[in-house]
Amino acid sequence: MNQLARYIRGPLILVALLIVARYLFPNKMTFFWEVSTFGIYIIANDILYGYMGMVSFGQPFYLGVGAYAAAIYLAHIGHNIFIAISLAILAGLVTGLILGPAYIRLRGDYYALINAATCAMGLFMVEKVLYPITNGDDGLWYRSSMHQTPFLNLKMPSDVFWFTMIILGLVMIFYTWLDRSTLGAAFRGMKASESKMKFLGYDTFKLRWLGYTMMCVLAALAGALYAINYGFVNPSISEPARAAEVLVATLLGGPGSVYGPFFGTLAFLGIKDIVSAVMDRWELAVGILTIIVCFYFEGGVWGTIQTIGSKIRGQTIGSKIRGRTANQTGAVSIKTAEDGKS
Numbered sequence: 001m002n003q004l005a006r007y008i009r010g011p012l013i014l015v016a017l018l019i020v021a022r023y024l025f026p027n028k029m030t031f032f033w034e035v036s037t038f039g040i041y042i043i044a045n046d047i048l049y050g051y052m053g054m055v056s057f058g059q060p061f062y063l064g065v066g067a068y069a070a071a072i073y074l075a076h077i078g079h080n081i082f083i084a085i086s087l088a089i090l091a092g093l094v095t096g097l098i099l100g101p102a103y104i105r106l107r108g109d110y111y112a113l114i115n116a117a118t119c120a121m122g123l124f125m126v127e128k129v130l131y132p133i134t135n136g137d138d139g140l141w142y143r144s145s146m147h148q149t150p151f152l153n154l155k156m157p158s159d160v161f162w163f164t165m166i167i168l169g170l171v172m173i174f175y176t177w178l179d180r181s182t183l184g185a186a187f188r189g190m191k192a193s194e195s196k197m198k199f200l201g202y203d204t205f206k207l208r209w210l211g212y213t214m215m216c217v218l219a220a221l222a223g224a225l226y227a228i229n230y231g232f233v234n235p236s237i238s239e240p241a242r243a244a245e246v247l248v249a250t251l252l253g254g255p256g257s258v259y260g261p262f263f264g265t266l267a268f269l270g271i272k273d274i275v276s277a278v279m280d281r282w283e284l285a286v287g288i289l290t291i292i293v294c295f296y297f298e299g300g301v302w303g304t305i306q307t308i309g310s311k312i313r314g315q316t317i318g319s320k321i322r323g324r325t326a327n328q329t330g331a332v333s334i335k336t337a338e339d340g341k342s
Contacts, residue, residue, distance in 0.1 A: 007180075011172030014262060015165050022161065031273060033161045035265050036168045037225045042253070042261035043175055044218035045246045050255030051184060052211050053191035055108075058115025059246040061122040062216050064238025065091050066223025068126060068140075071233035072133060075140040079147040081154045085224045092220025096213030104208040119240045126235045136235070143231025160229045167225065171218065172258075179258045187211055188256070248290050254300025263301040 022032050041063060048054040069091035070084040078084070099118070106114055126134045134140060143155065152159040178184045186207055189197045194204050227233050236242075245268070253264020271289060275282040297304045 007176045008173050010176060010258065011169050014172060014259070015169045018168075019165060029161055030157070031269065033157070033164055033229065035262075035269055036164045037222055037229070038249070038269060039262045039265040040168060040171050040225070041219055041222035042246060042249050042265050043171060044215045044222065045250050046253075046255055046261045047178075047187070047211050047215050047218070049247070049250055050257070050260065051178075051187035051191065052208065054104075054208075054212075055112045055247070056115040057112050057240070057243045057247075058117075058119035059219060060238045060240065060242045061115070061119040062092065062095065062219035063223040063226070064122055064126065064235075065095050065216070066220025067227045067233045067237050068134065068223075069220065070224040070227040071140045071142060074146055074227075075142040076133065079145055081146055081149050081228055085221070085228065088220050088224030088227070089217055092217040093213065095220070096209075096216035100209045100212045100216075104205070104212050116240060116243065119238065119243060123235055123238050123240060126238065134235075139232055139234025141232050146228075146231065154228055155231075157229065160225075164225055164229075167221070171221075172262075176258050183207075183210075191256075248286060251290060252293055252300055254303040257299070257302050257306075260300055260302040263305070267301050 018032050018036060022029050025032075041059070044062070045056065045059050048056055066088035069088040073084045073087050074081070103111065103114060127136050146155050148155060152163050154160050154163055186197065186202060189200075189202070190204055190207060197204050197207075223237065226237065249264040249268040250261065251264070252267045253262065254260035267289070268286060271286050272282050275285040293300060299307065
């Protein structure tokens with residue numbers, strides 16, 4: 001029971017803070033929704049990069065898989081939003097199971113580039129090859145065909161926010177479990193030395209395949225949330241040029257940590273939101289900040305917060321120990337003086 005509480009305490013606090021922020025800044029509800037959804041997307045990438053050390057330049061492809069799976073269903077087949085989300089998750093799972101055995105055999109630059117090529121091919125397919133289904137650059141519009149859902153009407157942005165909070169909480173609980181589980185330790189072990197993991201008897205091929213499939217499912221889930229919230233999907237969601245955004249947000253937050261993806265997302269989207277109100281090229285500010293973080297803050301935003309917190313706790317504990325030592329020394333001195341008088 002105590003272990004379960006450790007898994008859910010942090011995610012629940014995070015979700016509660018987002019809800020409080022949504023009411024403190026009511027005009028920024030869309031921003032906090034995007035932080036939550038983009039955060040799930042960054043968590044998917046962090047499983048690859050932060051835990052297994054695999055850099056991918058094709059993440060928009062996996063986001064687009066989920067978005068288009070949900071959008072095609074709602075535009076051409078049915079009207080149930082929950083079925084659309086389920087189909088998006090299934091599409092991510094199938095993508096991981098099919099592409100995984102081939103892609104995870106590659107390492108380093110080759111893995112990064114094959115994902116970039118896949119992203120480019122995916123963009124070409126939704127723009128040209130599948131034009132009768134995807135409507136090309138004009139995209140798919142389907143909000144009017146979405147049916148109202150029970151309890152939460154996901155046709156309304158305010159209810160989509162609450163639904164996303166539930167999804168974010170569940171994803172964060174899973175991610176917390178992964179970070180503290182044997183599976184998470186095995187992922188880190190492969191990042192440190194795959195040959196040693198093989199020597200210890202681990203099937204690193206299956207581990208990489210599992211991690212890759214997890215990434216596909218979570219990225220597809222984020223894509224489905226984008227599709228449901230906007231009621232519209234076009235090829236821009238899977239543009240290869242957007243692959244850098246994922247890596248930058250991962251680096252800013254601190255790769256390989258539970259809350260790094262969230263803080264990286266908050267920093268990335270926060271700077272974008274603030275700077276874009278002043279200048280068009282907000283990417284310049286994000287680029288400068290990323291360079292500073294890479295050179296001076298190796299653990300990212302979350303790692304820096306943890307370091308500062310550890311120093312404060314260390315100073316507090318040190319003060320308490322010094323205080324106790326001083327009290328004990330004083331007590332010994334007084335007793336010695338009393339003994340001398342007697």
